Amino acid sequence: MRVAIAGAGLAGLACAKYLVDAGHQPIVLERRDVLGGLVAAWKDEDGDWYETGLHVFFGAYPNMIQLFKELGIEDRLQWKEHTLIFNQPEKPGTYSRFDVPDIPAPFNVITSIIRNNDMLTWTQKFKFAVGLLPAIVRGQQYVENMDQYDLLAWLEQQGIDERVNSDIFIAASKALTFINPEDVSASIPLTAINRFLRERYGSKVAFLDGSPTERLCQPMVDYITARGGEVRLNAPLKQIMTDDEGKVTGYLIRGLNGAKDEVLTADAYVSAMPVDPLKPMLPKVWQEKDFFQEMCKLEGVEVINLHLWFDRKITEIDHLLFSRSPLLSVYADMSNTCKEYADPNKSMLELVLAPAKDWISKSDEEIITATMAELKKLFPQHFDGDNRAKLLKSKVVKTPRSVYRALAGTQSVKPTQKTPIENFYLAGSFTKQEYLGSMEGAVLSGKLAAEAIAQNYPASKVSRETAAVAR
Numbered sequence: 001m002r003v004a005i006a007g008a009g010l011a012g013l014a015c016a017k018y019l020v021d022a023g024h025q026p027i028v029l030e031r032r033d034v035l036g037g038l039v040a041a042w043k044d045e046d047g048d049w050y051e052t053g054l055h056v057f058f059g060a061y062p063n064m065i066q067l068f069k070e071l072g073i074e075d076r077l078q079w080k081e082h083t084l085i086f087n088q089p090e091k092p093g094t095y096s097r098f099d100v101p102d103i104p105a106p107f108n109v110i111t112s113i114i115r116n117n118d119m120l121t122w123t124q125k126f127k128f129a130v131g132l133l134p135a136i137v138r139g140q141q142y143v144e145n146m147d148q149y150d151l152l153a154w155l156e157q158q159g160i161d162e163r164v165n166s167d168i169f170i171a172a173s174k175a176l177t178f179i180n181p182e183d184v185s186a187s188i189p190l191t192a193i194n195r196f197l198r199e200r201y202g203s204k205v206a207f208l209d210g211s212p213t214e215r216l217c218q219p220m221v222d223y224i225t226a227r228g229g230e231v232r233l234n235a236p237l238k239q240i241m242t243d244d245e246g247k248v249t250g251y252l253i254r255g256l257n258g259a260k261d262e263v264l265t266a267d268a269y270v271s272a273m274p275v276d277p278l279k280p281m282l283p284k285v286w287q288e289k290d291f292f293q294e295m296c297k298l299e300g301v302e303v304i305n306l307h308l309w310f311d312r313k314i315t316e317i318d319h320l321l322f323s324r325s326p327l328l329s330v331y332a333d334m335s336n337t338c339k340e341y342a343d344p345n346k347s348m349l350e351l352v353l354a355p356a357k358d359w360i361s362k363s364d365e366e367i368i369t370a371t372m373a374e375l376k377k378l379f380p381q382h383f384d385g386d387n388r389a390k391l392l393k394s395k396v397v398k399t400p401r402s403v404y405r406a407l408a409g410t411q412s413v414k415p416t417q418k419t420p421i422e423n424f425y426l427a428g429s430f431t432k433q434e435y436l437g438s439m440e441g442a443v444l445s446g447k448l449a450a451e452a453i454a455q456n457y458p459a460s461k462v463s464r465e466t467a468a469v470a471r
């Protein structure tokens, strides 16, 4: 059976991968000339990589890790020491660590919290633990119910004080969703904490050994095409064509550079586009349906990814770092963390600027100047005095609409992969799945969409029908 999929991000590619596994023929249409969507990366004129986002993988990403195994590229995940590392703005140039010992969950994470005395007092640790008890005891259902509150309101209800909020939850909220605790749905950090408390290696971090486009997306494309599927770049979906009842009759692909538009027909259709470009494309007959009206409440959030190349090593740390800066979220020295970006003498800091609402329209120069001012606070030893680190070059990648804005109440409006339209499915990290707006969420959504299609159109049934038509 032919399945047309719009979008070659991780969700669209994962959907195609699992469809070929089920004996179907996917055709993936990507608007841009690069694979990967939010994980897309490019080489600059010097041959240095820059990316849409600084990406890390967690031990609690079962579907992603399974995918790496199925593609035979498991060795490309570079697992780091099991720890979370935070800058200490009040003690510039120093770090606070949550080192997770290699003992069963949840005792490993609890031990890491008990041992850390820089960021939490004993009273705060106690209140924090008591506040988390309902999530631990009542599990995912409780976590999902907490979607009605923003994180700040939930923390207040639990009697967790302001310091824990400022120290840990701002960092977690910005890292997971690019927004602050007063906006984020409480269920988001609770979901992450719950997984970290349940899985021994859940909070362990890995970096890919090179660019996601080449080292993860390309092997997915090779796998799909070797089994009869197709992936087309520069093939933007222009219109979802339907009959009067709303059933999809074709995907209209915009012709580029003077070429004519083309109609692609298939047995089933998937949108693996982000929610923002999908909304204006919804056919009129679908717009009245609750399913799509609810989905339209979702929108992507602004984020900025920065790359700074320096003439020397700024840090030797081979890990993800939580900046705890008002401007920045997480960052890493990619010259330490990533094999293909390695440099023994110079640093390439990749940093996420979030929340980015007030910065997205500013010039690259303004953004770099503000970031350098923050770095001076984090690393005064390199940016004060006579022998200052020199910024060799920089690159700013702005994404005005990235993952969905995870506000309180948004979990319930996330659409399922199966839609009310018989031959139309959704994939994407904004769709309903038990992970966040993450790479794991994207891969799982693609897999769930492929499963829903395979259930509706079992390969054996399709081949019998195709054979009958051929006769």
Ligand SMILES: Cc1cc2nc3c(=O)[nH]c(=O)nc-3n(C[C@H](O)[C@H](O)[C@H](O)COP(=O)(O)OP(=O)(O)OC[C@H]3O[C@@H](n4cnc5c(N)ncnc54)[C@H](O)[C@@H]3O)c2cc1C
Binding pocket: 006, 007, 008, 009, 010, 011, 012, 029, 030, 031, 032, 035, 036, 037, 038, 039, 052, 053, 054, 055, 056, 057, 235, 236, 237, 238, 272, 273, 274, 277, 303, 304, 305, 352, 399, 402, 403, 427, 428, 429, 430, 437, 438, 439, 440, 441, 442
């Ligand atoms: C700065 C940043 C840092 C991040 N860090 C992490 C992290 O550390 N860990 C983690 O797990 N996740 C992280 N994420 C989130 C993760 O990247 C996303 O959740 C995931 O990649 C989304 O995949 P997707 O396939 O659902 O959507 P997308 O990647 O958005 O893919 C959608 C695709 O659809 C295409 N498209 C759009 N319109 C059309 C059209 N008309 N026709 C055809 N194609 C179209 C787009 O070009 C794109 O390729 C980060 C994201 C960003 C931006």
